[in-house]
Amino acid sequence: MSPKATPTSPKDWQEDLPDTARAYYEGQRLDEVECIISDLPGIARGKAVPASKFARQTYFHLPDSIFYQTITGDWADAADEDGWIEKDMVLYPDYSTATAAPWTGDWTLQVIHDAYDRDGAPIPFSPRNVLKRVVDLYHAQGWKPVVAPEMEFYLVARNTDPARGIEPMMGRSGRPAAARQAYSMTAVDEFGPVIDDIYDFAEAQGFEIDGITQEGGAGQLEINLRHGSPVKLADEVFYFKRLIREAALRHDCFATFMAKPIADEPGSAMHIHHSIIDMETGENLFSGPQGGETDAFYHFIAGLQNHLPAGLAVMAPYVNSYRRYVKDHAAPINLEWARDNRTTGIRVPLSGPEARRIENRIGGMDGNPYLSIAASLACGYLGLMEQERPSKQFKGDAYEGEGDIPRVLGQALDLFDEATKLHEILGPEFARVYSIVKRAEYDEFLQVISPWEREHLLMNV
Incomplete structure (x- = not known):
């Protein structure tokens, strides 16, 4: 399994972006960042935040229940021994994945995040973590x-x-x-x-x-x-x-x-x-x-x-x-x-x-x-x-x-x-x-x- 999460300082986060991401909004004011993660079907889940707020955060939370959802939006009874409490996962950005969202009406970036539990261990049923494990x-x-x-x-x-x-x-x-x-x-x-x-x-x-x-x-x-x-x-x-x-x-x-x-x-x-x-x-x-x-x-x-x-x-x-x-x-x-x-x-x-x-x-x-x-x-x-x-x-x-x-x-x-x-x-x-x-x-x-x-x-x- 991949190592535990290590938070990255947000102060200079734009310096960690790929060249193509920085070139996309060069000379423009970056408006928004979409913080996303793949669920089991491969649908992008997450939230969009103003770029100024993203610059101040090192992570955000989503409930682990997003991985218990079926393609129809219903819920499967897949919770662990703690029961259906919808525990918060900690999602850290992988800045190397930052890329444009060029179809939007403003200057927006997408950034894929990795999911960890409160102890910093990778969430085992997050699809990106499964691939990293292999x-x-x-x-x-x-x-x-x-x-x-x-x-x-x-x-x-x-x-x-x-x-x-x-x-x-x-x-x-x-x-x-x-x-x-x-x-x-x-x-x-x-x-x-x-x-x-x-x-x-x-x-x-x-x-x-x-x-x-x-x-x-x-x-x-x-x-x-x-x-x-x-x-x-x-x-x-x-x-x-x-x-x-x-x-x-x-x-x-x-x-x-x-x-x-x-x-x-x-x-x-x-x-x-x-x-x-x-x-x-x-x-x-x-x-x-x-x-x-x-x-x-x-x-x-x-x-x-x-x-x-x-x-x-x-x-x-x-x-x-x-x-x-x-x-x-x-x-x-x-x-x-x-x-x-x-x-x-x-x-x-x-x-x-x-x-x-x-x-x-x-x-x-x-x-x-x-x-x-x-x-x-x-x-x-x-x-x-x-x-x-x-x-x-x-x-x-x-x-x-x-x-x-x-x-x-x-x-x-x-x-x-x-x-x-x-x-x-x-x-x-x-x-x-x-x-x-x-x-x-x-x-x-x-x-x-x-x-x-x-x-x-x-x-x-």
Whole structure:
């Protein structure tokens, strides 16, 4: 677990900010600072304070119950032995995360905070702390994990009626966004004004986009981020979700990160590329002296194969997540691995030895980025420690085989609850709280009668 909190003097806090944050309001009076933290779904919680007040505070408080809330806003009975007393957490700013909020009407910064208890120990079910815990385990072995996320999402028409199906947005040409136009530059041009704002916001926030492409769905885009530290990249995905939503709203459309927003269209994934650096030598742990694949390379793959079924409840956290796993809809249904094969759940992209990496294609874009990256790294870490070998490399179209991952959230949660090895890596207290919250959400869903049930069961059974 990460070390205890150490308060920072607020007197010169602006000197600790990244250059891009200071450049954003250079020559202007900073108006406001948004003090934020990710809850379990990945929603930004916190408060906005005048910049002058932020300069005088070293921390602020929020109740720990923000981590007991379901996606609907209801509360799960996940309090500890002290009972439901909504204890105050102490939230300290990580000034390295300070970034602009360029869509606001004034000069505003966002700063991600870390959560600690009154004794200065990290709150174990705070998502950023969960990821830090996993990264610390790698560091203790002399390893530095490196990740590169890919973010898929849809731009859709405004939808304020939950009973109405989600539709693609209207493009610049006045026609709805078309499907099956993967990698089309013309299709990307249809969303030009939204993409321009995404680029402008990202530049103001100091984020480097590796590329934007049109994906296979109607109005579906993908943004790739450059590889780097897991915590830093999770921070960026956390920020990007808000950034993209704000850019879309400026152009009369919604951005959605649902795993499967439109029937008969591909789902949205967050693929995660992994490599590991030996902290002593600086070499890629997956490549040997002669450039060949190492035992660690195979052990990491085996860890993903052996433990991702239990980790899926974290990387695919909602009932809608499992609608994505459909044959021939650009989503893996298995945990086979192969080189340069996008039909398998675990892919080894083409690269030289120094850039050798393993891509986990299982997780959905609806997952909390801190928890999805933590779960994926945890599975790989267990593989490195257990030193087992993966199955033989798959040959051919993996969509033709049978799926070997859970098909519904309830089944995934059952596997997660039994995964004591995974709990030890992510944190037993996190596992306890997460399971309770997710089961509460699942119970809420089961109380809802769907249009399919009314259409086909009302008069026929």
